[in-house]
Amino acid sequence: MSKRPNIDIDHYLNLFLEDIPLMDVRAPVEFDKGAFPTSQNLPLLDDRQRELIGTRYKNAGQDAAIALGNEMATADIKAARVARWQAFAAAHPEGVLYCFRGGLRSKISQQWLAEAGIEMPFVEGGYKALRRFLIDSIDEVIASARFMVVGGLTGTGKTPLLAELDNSVDLEGLANHKGSSFGKQIGGQPTQINFENALAVRLLKLRAAGHSLMVLEDESRMVGRCGLPPALQEAMAQAPVVVIEAGLEERIERLQREYVEDMLTAYRSHLGEEEGYLAFSNYLLDAIEGIRRRLGGERYQQIRDALQQALQHRQLESVAGVYRDAIAQVLEQYYDPMYQYQLDQKKERIRFRGSYSEVVSYLRNLGVEQ
Incomplete structure (x- = not known):
């Protein structure tokens, strides 16, 4: 032995x-x-x-x-x-x-x-x-690395874009939350400690692979209930920004696919046909509840009633349509103005604007040049 x-x-x-x-x-x-x-x-x-x-x-x-x-x-x-x-x-x-x-x-x-x-x-x-060791590593890697933040209006594909890059840190993936009222994911969120530990390991692996430039999505201080370490918040607040641009219809289609079609598939895969559909229904109704104030009481009730009826009768086309209507309104009335204001505050830091594919190409070239 x-x-x-x-x-x-x-x-x-x-x-x-x-x-x-x-x-x-x-x-x-x-x-x-x-x-x-x-x-x-x-x-x-x-x-x-x-x-x-x-x-x-x-x-x-x-x-x-x-x-x-x-x-x-x-x-x-x-x-x-x-x-x-x-x-x-x-x-x-x-x-x-x-x-x-x-x-x-x-x-x-x-x-x-x-x-x-x-x-x-x-x-x-x-x-x-x-x-x-991991807590110290977060601060050490951040102090020696360069960061690039990916911004853009809701639905432009910031998270999928990160998956195409070898030098990205997917904070939403680590937190198992998409950072919005519709962000809840199957399995729930990790503890704050587990989130920090997973983040530290990702940073260490990127440094070991020779990546001095690391790309993250523009996030607020909290991703769901997981808080970003102060050193990372500070680094992101000073980092240059690239912005993905996309039209309203393209963004709504992406959001409908991710939050209706993909989530229904995920719930059914995880819980089975019947229980999965019930969990998916509760997820959508809870998410609509989360944007109640932004929709306004009367409009919220109309949308919730229509969504509940469509879900009850398993009319998935109607579910998608109701969702699309709600998302279009909340994008135009709330999220788009808010995120546009935030991007305007960062205009001195914006280095590039373009379509999804153009931003991917730009960031890949930066990674090669690092």
């Missing part, structure tokens, strides 16, 4: 650049607050056990806490834990484990695995050290 060394600070970066599978042995309550993109929670202690041992530690000290932990580690519990870890190791022979600080829980987990014939290194410093 070959010995694999534990992971120290000099090797944290490789864990993220190489997408090393990470076995998180913290309790579920800790994992749910924040983890890393490649982490899987296979706890040494469940939430109740962690609470009891923590209380014993505070009241009677470390030795008493360890003794209680040993009492709880019955043969059945230990066997169940080790079996799950063995399955993880078999699926991910390059895997690494971690606990909160790289202390007792990591050592016990490593020891139990070794007794089962498996050598798995743990992260020295644990979750806390890895989290600190």
Whole structure:
């Protein structure tokens, strides 16, 4: 059995650049607050056990806490834990484990695995050290990188454009939210910690790939409930801007495709035919509710009633038509004037304007020249 060394600070970066599978042995309550993109929670202690041992530690000290932990580690519990870890190791022979600080829980987990014939290194410093590394990395990468912001009115295709570039950071993708009343996505949003961790990993990978220029969509401080790090907000506020231009009809068609056709397909794929359609219906009705103030009470009620009736009778052409009517109004009355005002405030920073394909070409050339 070959010995694999534990992971120290000099090797944290490789864990993220190489997408090393990470076995998180913290309790579920800790994992749910924040983890890393490649982490899987296979706890040494469940939430109740962690609470009891923590209380014993505070009241009677470390030795008493360890003794209680040993009492709880019955043969059945230990066997169940080790079996799950063995399955993880078999699926991910390059895997690494971690606990909160790289202390007792990591050592016990490593020891139990070794007794089962498996050598798995743990992260020295644990979750806390890895989290600190990623937080610091965000500031370091931002300080050394150049940024270009993609702007444009709603529906010009800013997010799809990012997917065509190797040097982009899709903030909405990382936040799993499209940043508007219609932005809710299947699966919900990550915690703020998980959003920041995923952002840091993306930035590190772009830097490692040699990209000094990074392209982002023009976003506000919040993407749904996920907040941008202050350093990134500042960098984006100073970055040059490129603007995608498109006519109203083209934008409405894109929005109708993305928020009606694509979302219905996604919900059905995720939840099945019937449950998926119900979830899609609730999504559209909730989204219309989100723009109620901008539509005005009377117009909102007309649109909601028509949409609800079309959804109830599964008249998808009517659903699309009602949606189109609502979006056309809210674009012309609210979003377009607001975003045009915001673009006017950035006019000194605008470097290029053009169609979707022209902006893609411009940004690709910039990436080559970097």
